[in-house]
Amino acid sequence: MNTNDYLALDFKDTTDLFPVSSRREFLKRFGGGIVIFVALGDFLAAQEAGRPRGPRPGLPSDFNAFLRIGEDGRVTCFTGKIEMGQGPITSLPQMLAEELDTPLETVDIIMGDTDLCPWDMGTFGSMTTRFFGPALRAAAAEAKAVLLELAAESLKIPQAQLVAKDGVIFDQQNKEHRITYGQLAKGQKIERHLTVKPPLKDVSQFTVIGKPVLRRDAREKVIGKAQYAGDVRLPGMLYAKILRPPAHGAKLKSVDTAPAKEIAGAQVVQDGDLVAVLHEFPDVAEKALAKVKAEFDIPELKVDDKTIFDHLLGVAPSPNVVTHGGDLEEGKKISSKTFATTFLNSYVAHAALETHTALARIEGEKATVWASTQNPFGAQGEIAQAIGLPAKNVRVITPFVGGGFGGKTRNTQAVEAARLAKIVGKPVQVAWSREEEFFYDTFRPAAIVKINSGIDSSGKMAFWDYEVFYAGERGAQQFYAVPHHRTASHDTPRGGTGSHPFATGPWRAPGNNTNTFARESQMDIMAAAAGMDPVEFRLKNLSNPKIIGVLKAAADRFGWTPGKAPSKRGYGVACGTDVGTYVVTMVEAAVDAKKGTVQVKRAVCAQDMGLVINPAGASIQMEGCVTMGLGYALTEEVHFKGGKVLDTNFDTYEIPRFSWLPKIETVLVEAKDAPPQGGGEPAIIVMGAAVANAIYDATGARLFQLPMTPERVKEAIRKA
Amino acid sequence: MADTISFKLNDKPVRLKVDGARPLLWVLRTDLGLTGTKFGCGEGHCGCCTVLVNKVAARSCLLKAKEVNNKAVVTVEGLAKDGKLHPLQKAFMEHDALQCGYCTPGMILAAVSLLNSTPQPSREQIIRGMEENFCRCGAHHRIVEAIQAAATEMKGGR
Numbered sequence: 053m054n055t056n057d058y059l060a061l062d063f064k065d066t067t068d069l070f071p072v073s074s075r076r077e078f079l080k081r082f083g084g085g086i087v088i089f090v091a092l093g094d095f096l097a098a099q100e101a102g103r104p105r106g107p108r109p110g111l112p113s114d115f116n117a118f119l120r121i122g123e124d125g126r127v128t129c130f131t132g133k134i135e136m137g138q139g140p141i142t143s144l145p146q147m148l149a150e151e152l153d154t155p156l157e158t159v160d161i162i163m164g165d166t167d168l169c170p171w172d173m174g175t176f177g178s179m180t181t182r183f184f185g186p187a188l189r190a191a192a193a194e195a196k197a198v199l200l201e202l203a204a205e206s207l208k209i210p211q212a213q214l215v216a217k218d219g220v221i222f223d224q225q226n227k228e229h230r231i232t233y234g235q236l237a238k239g240q241k242i243e244r245h246l247t248v249k250p251p252l253k254d255v256s257q258f259t260v261i262g263k264p265v266l267r268r269d270a271r272e273k274v275i276g277k278a279q280y281a282g283d284v285r286l287p288g289m290l291y292a293k294i295l296r297p298p299a300h301g302a303k304l305k306s307v308d309t310a311p312a313k314e315i316a317g318a319q320v321v322q323d324g325d326l327v328a329v330l331h332e333f334p335d336v337a338e339k340a341l342a343k344v345k346a347e348f349d350i351p352e353l354k355v356d357d358k359t360i361f362d363h364l365l366g367v368a369p370s371p372n373v374v375t376h377g378g379d380l381e382e383g384k385k386i387s388s389k390t391f392a393t394t395f396l397n398s399y400v401a402h403a404a405l406e407t408h409t410a411l412a413r414i415e416g417e418k419a420t421v422w423a424s425t426q427n428p429f430g431a432q433g434e435i436a437q438a439i440g441l442p443a444k445n446v447r448v449i450t451p452f453v454g455g456g457f458g459g460k461t462r463n464t465q466a467v468e469a470a471r472l473a474k475i476v477g478k479p480v481q482v483a484w485s486r487e488e489e490f491f492y493d494t495f496r497p498a499a500i501v502k503i504n505s506g507i508d509s510s511g512k513m514a515f516w517d518y519e520v521f522y523a524g525e526r527g528a529q530q531f532y533a534v535p536h537h538r539t540a541s542h543d544t545p546r547g548g549t550g551s552h553p554f555a556t557g558p559w560r561a562p563g564n565n566t567n568t569f570a571r572e573s574q575m576d577i578m579a580a581a582a583g584m585d586p587v588e589f590r591l592k593n594l595s596n597p598k599i600i601g602v603l604k605a606a607a608d609r610f611g612w613t614p615g616k617a618p619s620k621r622g623y624g625v626a627c628g629t630d631v632g633t634y635v636v637t638m639v640e641a642a643v644d645a646k647k648g649t650v651q652v653k654r655a656v657c658a659q660d661m662g663l664v665i666n667p668a669g670a671s672i673q674m675e676g677c678v679t680m681g682l683g684y685a686l687t688e689e690v691h692f693k694g695g696k697v698l699d700t701n702f703d704t705y706e707i708p709r710f711s712w713l714p715k716i717e718t719v720l721v722e723a724k725d726a727p728p729q730g731g732g733e734p735a736i737i738v739m740g741a742a743v744a745n746a747i748y749d750a751t752g753a754r755l756f757q758l759p760m761t762p763e764r765v766k767e768a769i770r771k772a
Numbered sequence: 773m774a775d776t777i778s779f780k781l782n783d784k785p786v787r788l789k790v791d792g793a794r795p796l797l798w799v800l801r802t803d804l805g806l807t808g809t810k811f812g813c814g815e816g817h818c819g820c821c822t823v824l825v826n827k828v829a830a831r832s833c834l835l836k837a838k839e840v841n842n843k844a845v846v847t848v849e850g851l852a853k854d855g856k857l858h859p860l861q862k863a864f865m866e867h868d869a870l871q872c873g874y875c876t877p878g879m880i881l882a883a884v885s886l887l888n889s890t891p892q893p894s895r896e897q898i899i900r901g902m903e904e905n906f907c908r909c910g911a912h913h914r915i916v917e918a919i920q921a922a923a924t925e926m927k928g929g930r
Binding site: 136137138139266267269270271272273274275276277278279280282283285291332333334335336403404405406407452453454455457483485486668669672675676677678679680701702703707708709710711713716 | 794795798802803805806807808809810811812813814815817818820847848849851852857861864865866868870871872873874875876877880898899900902903904905906907908909910911912913914915916
């Protein structure tokens with residue numbers, strides 16, 4: 053089997069169902085082979101430590117197989133992580149192949165299937181490589197140890213004399229004496245439970261990790277065979293369209309479903325507030341739903357996208373001091389110039405191109421749900437609760453996910469599909485329209501940052517007093533060498549009651565986009581006041597060698613030459629750190645002062661992310677962050693009036709397009725000896741400030757609010 | 773109101789009895805089981821549902837099924853010939869020109885249409901030609917490179 057075929061098979065395997073009562077039983081059905089279980093010790097504890105909010109379900113203690121070596125020599129990697137474009141479908145097999153010494157082509161991967169994969173808290177926070185990776189490598193190292201034991205027995209050669217390479221174990225004194233992994237697995241039913249971390253390979257021994265590998269799911273995706281949740285078809289399935297309120301907080305007063313029933317084949321369901329029309333064709337279901345007459349009580353809510361910031365400040369919870377040091381009053385005394393600034397950012401949508409989708413089938417006491425989710429085990433629990441089944445009777449299968457960015461961590465659509473499937477006794481698909489997607493998205497929260505800072509006469513930062521409202525503290529801790537500082541965060545889980553008029557949640561590098569925009573804009577404001585080049589000013593105030601290294605690498609590639617802003621060149625720089633990675637982006641932008649439009653012509657993004665598993669995948673993520681980041685920097689903003697979301701599609705909510713595309717260059721700063729850090733999120737955090745600083749450098753106009761729409765740019769230029 | 777609609781789908785004749793006012797997108801995805809064509813926005817903004825109608829890119833979410841009567845429709849499933857990938861499909865693979873892959877079928881078909889009318893496009897022509905197809909993951913940079921590479925490979929006809 054060649055690499056082009058194997059992934060399609062994986063997903064066929066996971067969608068071909070047979071009743072199983074437990075994962076352990078299922079693994080037995082795999083037949084012979086060697087299965088490595090990893091005890092949930094340090095590895096998952098590390099994940100748990102990073103767990104943000106919400107309930108912590110009990111961890112399963114044994115169904116945590118990480119890999120299996122089959123009698124055909126193929127290796128299957130099991131992970132609760134999912135593939136939404138960020139690339140673990142390629143990088144996890146690389147890690148496994150490295151540690152097991154098997155060709156990458158022999159590794160298959162099963163992802164996000166709650167019956168088959170070890171429990172996982174969800175795919176977010178750039179945790180796949182950092183926390184699941186080491187556990188997977190340990191499992192692979194253990195598997196190799198088992199294989200070496202078996203080979204010694206089978207070949208009657210002392211273990212110390214044996215070498216494992218490319219899926220074969222041979223005698224280093226006589227290479228003719230050899231046996232393959234498949235041969236060793238034949239007739240075996242070995243289960244190993246790993247409790248102690250085995251020794252892992254040293255960086256110097258790597259042959260697969262660190263080598264660029266093309267995406268392993270590309271073939272399926274270019275021929276249209278890659279299955280997403282909406283592509284799964286079951287006999288007799290129905291498509292549901294659900295009645296939605298016109299605004300958040302609205303209550304259903306009366307409903308007349310009779311006109312919908314007149315459409316041939318339409319089935320109407322009403323279960324409390326859940327009113328849906330089902331049909332064998334989704335478009336007909338939608339047409340029928342449009343005939344439903346409903347009246348709602350809409351609460352009077354005055355807040356809108358303009359007044360939201362005052363509203364939020366008015367109801368803000370008391371601050372939590374994240375870090376502090378020195379004495380702010382002392383800092384003020386030694387300052388020659390001080391700066392008091394407020395930064396704002398609007399609500400931003402995830403806007404993945406695949407809307408929330410799920411297909412649910414309930415047979416007797418067993419539910420199977422195919423869902424577009426970043427959190428299959430979370431979905432399992434939510435569904436189980438909604439339809440009254442024990443969680444172990446609910447199997448969530450995650451096909452390819454068409455983009456997530458943090459927006460697919462709640463599973464409302466999967467719960468809806470399961471509820472409806474239970475009522476109608478047939479498989480039901482729920483696929484949100486784009487309007488539903490904008491309505492029920494968990495937006496990146498609107499946020500406010502207030503900074504008071506000062507510099508002394510030599511251009512050294514003297515104090516830094518930082519307060520962030522609603523974005524959270526991720527990325528708020530600044531890394532400049534400032535003697536007197538305080539960082540405080542005003543936030544409560546999900547904003548707290550009476551704050552946001554709709555749901556908010558994590559959005560790619562949550563909090564950090566807001567915090568880095570504010571901090572790095574403030575740095576440039578101070579640099580300009582000090583009469584210094586923005587890069588020179590940062591270097592003067594940095595002692596962290598990592599960030600200095602990345603800043604110099606970016607400046608080198610960009611060809612940054614010192615200049616006091618506004619230099620008219622349109623250069624902008626921003627530094628940041630997120631999920632263990634250090635990132636610096638420099639852009640060159642052109643501003644049309646009349647129209648207020650901004651075109652980023654060039655972007656150089658440099659990153660120190662520790663050991664890089666797949667440099668090709670890492671670069672794509674950086675490019676993706678630069679491109680996607682232009683959206684929240686320039687146009688993306690959710691418009692609303694009270695609980696009514698005014699953006700319903702891409703006509704008013706503008707995401708980046710081809711014509712926005714700068715020339716992008718990426719630089720990976722080598723740091724092989726440091727453990728791997730996050731890759732999917734860091735590079736997006738710097739985009740707001742890099743562009744804001746470039747606009748200032750081009751025009752002398754300072755932008756304090758994201759997104760930097762043409763109106764705001766023109767307004768800032770008028771004021772400059 | 774069932775209409776009889778005949779058209780060529782991926783080089784094979786198709787005869788359907790459907791309500792001709794239904795969107796082609798859903799007829800393809802449900803009645804015909806061709807799920808490579810994706811729903812993205814339903815209003816023609818994003819291009820996920822792009823198919824070729826008589827070799828020209830069209831939004832299948834806005835097309836009525838009856839509008840393709842007697843025409844030739846190509847979806848992403850029909851692009852490879854005898855198991856041989858179209859040069860654009862190969863180029864998208866070789867350039868890692870995708871991430872989540874959801875926009876990919878529409879991107880590739882829009883690019884096929886572009887190269888049909890402009891076989892050797894400049895970078896600016898590619899950007900203009902692809903402007904109405906959205907990618908949320910930010911694979912634009914690679915997509916442009918892939919189209920350039922495929923155009924070079926296809927020089928002299930496919």
